[in-house]
Amino acid sequence: FCQSLLHAVFPAELRVASLKLLSRVFNLCSSYCYYDITEIDGVNTNELYNAAQLYLSTSASITGSRLSLTRATNSTAVTFGLSNSDNLVDVFLGVPVLWEHVITPRQNQTFSWRPLPEDKRGFTLRIKKKDKSLVLDSYLDHIMDKANEIRRKNQDRFLYTNSRGGSLDSRGHPWESVPFKHPSTFETLAMDPLKKEEIMADLNDFVNGQSFYQKTGRAWKRGYLLYGPPGTGKSSMIAAMANHLGYDIYDLELTEVHNNSDLRKLLMKTSSKSIIVIEDIDCSINLTNRKKNAGDAPGRNHHYDGGPLPEMRGGGDDGGGNSITLSGLLNFTDGLWSCCGSERIFVFTTNHVEKLDPALLRSGRMDMHIFMSYCSFPSLKILLKNYLAYGEGDLDEMVLKELGEVVDDAQMTPADISEVLIKNRRDKDKAVNELLEALKARVEKNRANGGLMREEEEQEKRALESPKQGGDELQESCNKSDDNKPN
Ligand SMILES: Nc1ncnc2c1ncn2[C@@H]1O[C@H](COP(=O)(O)OP(=O)(O)OP(=O)(O)O)[C@@H](O)[C@H]1O
Numbered sequence: 001f002c003q004s005l006l007h008a009v010f011p012a013e014l015r016v017a018s019l020k021l022l023s024r025v026f027n028l029c030s031s032y033c034y035y036d037i038t039e040i041d042g043v044n045t046n047e048l049y050n051a052a053q054l055y056l057s058t059s060a061s062i063t064g065s066r067l068s069l070t071r072a073t074n075s076t077a078v079t080f081g082l083s084n085s086d087n088l089v090d091v092f093l094g095v096p097v098l099w100e101h102v103i104t105p106r107q108n109q110t111f112s113w114r115p116l117p118e119d120k121r122g123f124t125l126r127i128k129k130k131d132k133s134l135v136l137d138s139y140l141d142h143i144m145d146k147a148n149e150i151r152r153k154n155q156d157r158f159l160y161t162n163s164r165g166g167s168l169d170s171r172g173h174p175w176e177s178v179p180f181k182h183p184s185t186f187e188t189l190a191m192d193p194l195k196k197e198e199i200m201a202d203l204n205d206f207v208n209g210q211s212f213y214q215k216t217g218r219a220w221k222r223g224y225l226l227y228g229p230p231g232t233g234k235s236s237m238i239a240a241m242a243n244h245l246g247y248d249i250y251d252l253e254l255t256e257v258h259n260n261s262d263l264r265k266l267l268m269k270t271s272s273k274s275i276i277v278i279e280d281i282d283c284s285i286n287l288t289n290r291k292k293n294a295g296d297a298p299g300r301n302h303h304y305d306g307g308p309l310p311e312m313r314g315g316g317d318d319g320g321g322n323s324i325t326l327s328g329l330l331n332f333t334d335g336l337w338s339c340c341g342s343e344r345i346f347v348f349t350t351n352h353v354e355k356l357d358p359a360l361l362r363s364g365r366m367d368m369h370i371f372m373s374y375c376s377f378p379s380l381k382i383l384l385k386n387y388l389a390y391g392e393g394d395l396d397e398m399v400l401k402e403l404g405e406v407v408d409d410a411q412m413t414p415a416d417i418s419e420v421l422i423k424n425r426r427d428k429d430k431a432v433n434e435l436l437e438a439l440k441a442r443v444e445k446n447r448a449n450g451g452l453m454r455e456e457e458e459q460e461k462r463a464l465e466s467p468k469q470g471g472d473e474l475q476e477s478c479n480k481s482d483d484n485k486p487n
């Protein structure tokens with residue numbers, strides 16, 4: 001009787017209304033506000049939920065008493081997460097925020113094109129009302145950024161190639177990818193420690209330089225030219241850069257690109273935070289038919305003048321199938337298109353810097369020119385440490401002195417030296433002795449050759465120091481070697 005009276009006195013609408021009123025009064029009195037971040041918003045996956053989960057799983061400032069541990073496939077890190085109804089406190093800019101993970105079973109599955117998970121998952125974020133603007137303005141952005149960073153660090157990076165030519169895969173991508181697992185790091189790289197530090201500092205400035213690039217109105221990208229003889233670690237340096245920054249690598253095979261517009265399409269399909277590599281650039285762009293161009297415009301060869309364009313090697317032979325041009329390549333690295341996406345590094349490598357078009361070398365195009373030289377004494381010490389576990393002071397002073405005396409004149413590449421060390425790595429003394437012999441033998445050989453190699457090196461350096469002069473040299477070398485005249 002009482003129940004029916006209650007129902008009669010308080011009809012359903014009134015009950016709902018009074019509940020609403022109560023909760024409004026409660027909300028007004030409470031000094032907190034709450035945000036629900038559900039895993040699935042309607043039928044779409046909520047990016048913020050995933051980001052929050054990732055962020056909470058690694059945030060060092062978090063405290064909680066019960067956490068669940070996970071390790072995803074291919075991941076190198078263990079992450080912890082929240083079980084049902086667990087609370088975590090995070091502190092952002094001195095403001096404490098409370099996270100609660102809520103899991104409820106999903107009732108009466110409604111029809112959906114996509115099967116929904118059995119549980120409804122969500123985070124409830126509780127903050128003081130006075131801190132509301134802080135959360136909405138920067139905390140959520142901070143979470144998204146951090147989550148992206150964690151994702152990048154945890155995941156395998158990828159090495160992309162355009163070996164399919166311009167053809168697209170089923171998802172419309174021109175790049176093919178494989179997981180990138182090169183073990184080279186700046187620690188294992190044998191080169192002058194000061195130069196190494198300079199490069200690492202430059203890379204760090206680049207990744208942390210978003211506001212600088214914004215302020216100065218520059219596109220957020222950087223170019224490195226690595227040059228030097230084969231086996232001096234140019235490819236290893238690229239791998240070390242990628243590992244240091246956690247970037248993907250796009251290895252661009254220019255000979256597979258048919259024309260400038262394909263090149264642009266490839267560029268558009270690269271992601272931010274990546275290194276775009278063109279190896280052996282001197283072999284990719286054929287400069288042999290620049291002679292005609294230079295004849296038309298003498299003295300202007302150090303600026304690309306928009307005249308007849310150098311074609312790809314073999315381009316003339318196959319009926320114009322390959323018509324990628326130097327100007328197309330420069331546009332690729334420098335033009336408006338190069339800014340679609342940001343935080344990108346371009347790396348070109350070459351064995352013959354003197355063969356490069358000065359337009360590629362002029363300042364502002366390749367920001368840093370890095371000469372990868374023959375093995376020097378400091379580099380040798382790094383190799384001895386890596387391959388034979390010799391630390392500072394482990395090796396006999398006399399032997400070290402002897403090594404130091406011959407290593408520069410021997411002009412052996414780190415690749416040659418590591419070969420000797422690998423072969424004898426079980427017997428350290430034998431390895432060092434054999435290395436000493438090899439270095440001495442090489443010194444003798446170089447003396448006999450009359451320092452021919454040294455001259456080549458000097459020529460490369462000169463070419464870089466003065467692009468104008470380099471241009472003239474290039475001109476000469478083109479004139480001399482132009483036996484492959486255009487039809
Ligand atoms: N500076 C270096 N530090 C450590 N290892 C090196 C270095 N240079 C070469 N090596 C070793 O030699 C091998 C060949 O080096 P790498 O492929 O990096 O040379 P490269 O300069 O790219 O040569 P190429 O001009 O022929 O492409 C590497 O696998 C690496 O083990």
Ligand SMILES: [Mg+2]
Pocket residue numbers: 234235236279
């Ligand atoms: Mg290489």
